[in-house]
Amino acid sequence: MARDLDIYLRPDIKSTPFCPGCGHGILMNLVLRAIDELQLNMDEMLFVSGIGCAAWIPSPNFNTDTLHTLHGRAIAFATGAKMFNPKLKTVVISGDGDLTSIGGNHLIHAARRNTDITVICANNMIYGMTGGQAASTSPLGALTATTVEGNTFRPFDLCKLVLGAGASYVARYSVTQPLSLVKAIKKSLGIDGFTFIEALSPCPTQFGRRNRYDSPADMLKMLMKKCIPKEDAEYLTKEELKDRIVTGEFFDE
């Protein structure tokens, strides 16, 4: 974490709680950078998270009101707080398992209602905190603690899902694309309505070690290799895009 963002952290926070090589520390930095660049008043913000590694990005680190909730229910809690006090700039930061599997129903309904909250989904494609089980976002063939011969089910395309449910703004970037990610977070915070950012974040501890990305650097390289901007993806065939992750802002066609 760059020192100039210290003012956004609780004074007694000395380090991130994350494993070495985890992308969530980068994402924490990028969220605060977006807030800093927008000069938002943290005292008017509420950060809501569920259960899992990513839920620890705001709680207890961010130096404002934080609500660390039940597994899957962050968006429901956030909805109550926001609807009762619309002055609270409400941001949900949580993981892929939390927001899209156990909490999937709340995600699509908040998007349908266009509730004025920003949801930042740290997607590491696995259940990290519980020991590396398959998630609704694990790629086909991924090795996990519950798919030792490879994941046989397709992952969600989260951006398509949330866009289809009616979100006002949807974007996907990896933490290896920090400038684009900051820009997207800033944009989402400026929009009245439901906005969704999928932030791909490497989990070397649970995903990498099972899938032959032996070091944190290998995980980052994998993301850099797989991620392709939407504009470039237009020139590739379906076959060529099979193993790629398309990043960018997504809109209703």
Add this chain to the structure above:
Amino acid sequence: MRSEKTESILPSGTYYFSGNEAVTEGAIAAGCGYYAGYPITPSSEIMERISIRFGELNRVFMQMEDELASICSVIGAVWAGAKAMTATSGPGFSLMQEGIGYAALTETPLVIVDIQRAGPGTGQATRVASGDLMQAKWGSHGDYQTIVLSPWSVQEMYDQTIDAFNLAEEYRVPVFLMGDEAVGHLRERMDVKPKVRIFNRTKRPGAPPFGTDQDDGIPPMPAFGEGEKLLVTGSTHNAMGIRKTDDPLVHSSLVTRINNKILNNREKITQSESYYTDDAEVIVVSYGFTARSVLFAVDQLRKEGKQVGLLRLKTIWPFADKVISNIGEMAEKIFVPEMNRGQIAGEILKYATCEVIPYCRTDGEIIHPNQIIKELRGLL
């Protein structure tokens, strides 16, 4: 905790309401500013009326995607400063249990109205029961306490809804109003007084929101947006809300406090009323809708000179252990008719030294006064 007398929003006077309608007006009178719910028989009339009345009063109503979302959005709204509630029935109450445990551990005041129907499972959606009373005490995992009220009339559906909000604020605890299909759909006369006494949560800027040195064990409660930099978590936390999940002392003192703040005040919280108990050989302990049948039966038998009485429990949890222990010494027998398989009879057995006779009806019908008269004749 501060109490104040406010003008009733509903003009004072006499109304002809259903129990479910009365709950709505009670919530409005108590200052409920946020309601979230999901349709379920036989409670839906509460949400329907709320949707109209809250629109008129500029309060916030949300129909959520399920009961999980209902209870969680209620908790979110409470921490944003609202008095808030939801209403449901058995299956929805089951879905809410994890949220109830979260509310208990985070000491979130809120009200849940459970218009009980015959379970388990989907059971008889339109039929009466009082089978959720143990669930109201033990439904979520771990050790915690709640306050549970049991109304027997439309008037009490109104009055106890106000009580439920006041108790929630006073003790920072989830409070459940355990109505049932019969009292929810019953339509009868109800009086609204011009003034309503309401309690508001204590605020003490800068004070720890999850710990206190005071004997009552109830910390003050700030809200989001007040500059308190609140840390709210359902994990084990210290007085400032910082997660301390591997500290045995922090966990045990937190769990002990949230239990004791209710149990140590149970004589103040529990409410009951007695009819003809002073010289009764047989005392019927009853609650909720069934107590209406019991009172009718006891009145009839008293006319015949039979020494029977009624102890009506207006609160179920915390349990009125001292009152039960006292009547256990006064009477020869305690008779407990219930629309469940003896949930409260079992509790009475813990505290009464005399003979305790349960009587169960679980077919979706109310217990008729004639049944009670017949059973009591057999006991006298």
